[in-house]
Amino acid sequence: MNRFKDQYIKYKISELHPKDLVHYGALYGVTVSDDEAAALLKLVKSSNWSTDNKQSMTNLLHEAKEIVSPKTYVVLEQLFKDFIGEI
Numbered sequence: 001m002n003r004f005k006d007q008y009i010k011y012k013i014s015e016l017h018p019k020d021l022v023h024y025g026a027l028y029g030v031t032v033s034d035d036e037a038a039a040l041l042k043l044v045k046s047s048n049w050s051t052d053n054k055q056s057m058t059n060l061l062h063e064a065k066e067i068v069s070p071k072t073y074v075v076l077e078q079l080f081k082d083f084i085g086e087i
Contacts, residue, residue, distance in 0.1 A: 006051050013044055030075045032068075039067040057084050 018037035025032030032040075043063055049056040061080050065073050 009051060013041075016041055025072065025075070028075050030072050032072055036068050036072065040064060043067060051084075054084060 018034050018041060021037035021040060022032050022034065025037075044060065047056075047060050047063065049060045051057065057080070061076060064076055068076065
C-alpha cells in the first residue's frame with residue numbers, strides 16, 4: 001500500500017469515537033463495550049504501525065487481544081485475515 005493510503009487510513013481512524021466501534025461491532029454481531037472500544041482506539045491511535053508492515057499489524061493485533069473480550073478478538077482476528085492475510 002502506498003504512503004498516501006496509509007496516512008489516509010490513519011487519519012480516518014483518528015476521527016473514530018468509541019461509539020463508532022460499538023456500532024461497527026454490532027454490524028458483525030459482537031457486543032463491544034464502551035470501555036473496550038475506548039481502549040482499542042487508544043491502542044490503535046498511539047501505536048506505531050503501518051499497513052505496509054505486516055509484522056507491525058500482527059503486533060497490534062496481539063496487543064488488542066489483551067484489551068478485548070475473546071469473542072471480540074475472534075472477529076478482529078478474522079478481519080485481520082480478510083484484509084491483511086494470515087497471522
